[in-house]
Amino acid sequence: MDSRVELRTALEKARTATESLLAPVPDLDLVAQVSPLASPLVWDLAHIAQFEELWLLRALHGHEPIADAHAEVYEALRRERSARDEVPTLRPDAVRAYAGDVRERALHELDHVDLDAPNPLLRKGFVYGLVLQHELQHQETILQTLGLGGTSYPIRQAEPVDRAPDGPDEVRIDGGSFILGATDEPWAYDNELVPHEVEVRSFFIDRAPVTNGAFARFVDGGGYATQKFWSTAGWEWLQAESASAPLHWQSADGGWERVRFGQVEPVPPDEPVQHVSYHEAEAFARWAGKRLPTEAEWERAATWDERRGKSRFPWGREFMGYEANLGHTRFSPTPAGSYAGGQSSAGCVQLTGDVWEWTSSYFQPYPGFLSYPYAEASEIFFGEEYRVLRGGSWATDPLVARGSFRHWEHPARRHGFTGFRCVRDA
Numbered sequence: 122m123d124s125r126v127e128l129r130t131a132l133e134k135a136r137t138a139t140e141s142l143l144a145p146v147p148d149l150d151l152v153a154q155v156s157p158l159a160s161p162l163v164w165d166l167a168h169i170a171q172f173e174e175l176w177l178l179r180a181l182h183g184h185e186p187i188a189d190a191h192a193e194v195y196e197a198l199r200r201e202r203s204a205r206d207e208v209p210t211l212r213p214d215a216v217r218a219y220a221g222d223v224r225e226r227a228l229h230e231l232d233h234v235d236l237d238a239p240n241p242l243l244r245k246g247f248v249y250g251l252v253l254q255h256e257l258q259h260q261e262t263i264l265q266t267l268g269l270g271g272t273s274y275p276i277r278q279a280e281p282v283d284r285a286p287d288g289p290d291e292v293r294i295d296g297g298s299f300i301l302g303a304t305d306e307p308w309a310y311d312n313e314l315v316p317h318e319v320e321v322r323s324f325f326i327d328r329a330p331v332t333n334g335a336f337a338r339f340v341d342g343g344g345y346a347t348q349k350f351w352s353t354a355g356w357e358w359l360q361a362e363s364a365s366a367p368l369h370w371q372s373a374d375g376g377w378e379r380v381r382f383g384q385v386e387p388v389p390p391d392e393p394v395q396h397v398s399y400h401e402a403e404a405f406a407r408w409a410g411k412r413l414p415t416e417a418e419w420e421r422a423a424t425w426d427e428r429r430g431k432s433r434f435p436w437g438r439e440f441m442g443y444e445a446n447l448g449h450t451r452f453s454p455t456p457a458g459s460y461a462g463g464q465s466s467a468g469c470v471q472l473t474g475d476v477w478e479w480t481s482s483y484f485q486p487y488p489g490f491l492s493y494p495y496a497e498a499s500e501i502f503f504g505e506e507y508r509v510l511r512g513g514s515w516a517t518d519p520l521v522a523r524g525s526f527r528h529w530e531h532p533a534r535r536h537g538f539t540g541f542r543c544v545r546d547a
């Protein structure tokens with residue numbers, strides 16, 4: 122995607138999706154902070170526009186800040202970092218005007234920009250990919266916030282999907298070396314680079330993500346009361362959080378219910394579990410006599426085939442022609458075993474498009490890492506504070522959900538659409 126027309130279409134499609142997510146929310150709720158973990162929804166829109174102004178107007182085209190026309194928005198965004206509680210409220214109509222203004226200017230520049238100019242920001246349209254992915258990722262953040270809000274939001278229900286042929290509970294992945302990292306991704310983030318050879322041992326991996334039904338057996342069997350299943354940090358988290366089940370679950374007569382976008386419903390047993398922290402995923406794995414995969418194991422299972430080498434998605438190179446459960450066309454994962462066309466070469470299902478999957482890997486740079494185009498993109502998050510999630514959830518856009526994509530999160534967090542699958546040594 123690097124022609125003028127394709128870039129314009131992609132930008133417009135992304136904006137339409139952002140607007141349609143926010144459209145059902147009254148202005149009063151757009152400015153509310155529903156949780157310390159989430160910004161007000163209107164902030165996401167202001168920040169999406171601010172990022173676009175910074176990269177498409179200022180960095181690429183040398184524009185001056187357009188502060189004059191949107192002083193109120195600028196003031197709030199400028200103060201946002203330093204003194205959160207003193208931030209003036211962002212008015213939704215002012216933010217919408219700012220976002221529209223930035224977009225209009227960006228599209229005007231796109232009509233005239235020389236896409237072949239020798240500018241690293243334009244190489245294969247990189248800066249457009251940066252701005253697009255940023256907006257798409259914030260759509261997932263918006264959905265996380267909507268999920269935390271507790272107020273009713275119109276859930277998108279999609280048609281039932283087809284099923285993969287039945288298979289064993291686990292599949293074997295043969296050990297060997299493979300290429301970890303983005304090999305052929307024009308818009309890869311710096312943290313996916315440099316692709317390099319790594320060796321993994323043979324292992325068995327769950328064919329599908331762990332389901333609500335399986336997780337309920339862990340909960341009902343006393344998993345949250347049995348310290349030996351939990352790491353030291355996990356047990357401390359459990360006490361501090363007083364957690365007794367995944368986020369949004371509540372016990373009901375004879376089973377479990379969940380609150381999903383403000384609506385109470387029975388927990389569907391065959392759906393991949395979501396809203397579990399790293400600690401909960403790790404404890405379940407230990408209870409099951411297994412462990413969480415490393416990100417290298419996950420990427421090998423999801424993208425590598427001995428004969429054809431690396432592919433972008435578990436099912437192959439192309440997204441087109443395969444209707445994965447990506448891009449929030451429905452507001453939930455699909456039942457375990459869905460999507461005949463989505464199987465990996467080893468026979469795993471739902472490695473992308475249902476839940477982000479926790480891995481045991483810390484978010485660390487690959488060998489040869491070079492920060493680009495700014496340190497806040499990845500570099501400042503490296504270390505042992507965050508664990509890597511892989512795969513992409515139902516709320517993730519296909520553009521983002523490539524097999525080499527590394528998402529990172531604090532191990533205590535579970536307001537995202539996070540689940541997992543387990544592995545064991547062969």
Ligand SMILES: [Fe+2]
Binds near residue numbers: 172255
């Ligand atoms: Fe952002």
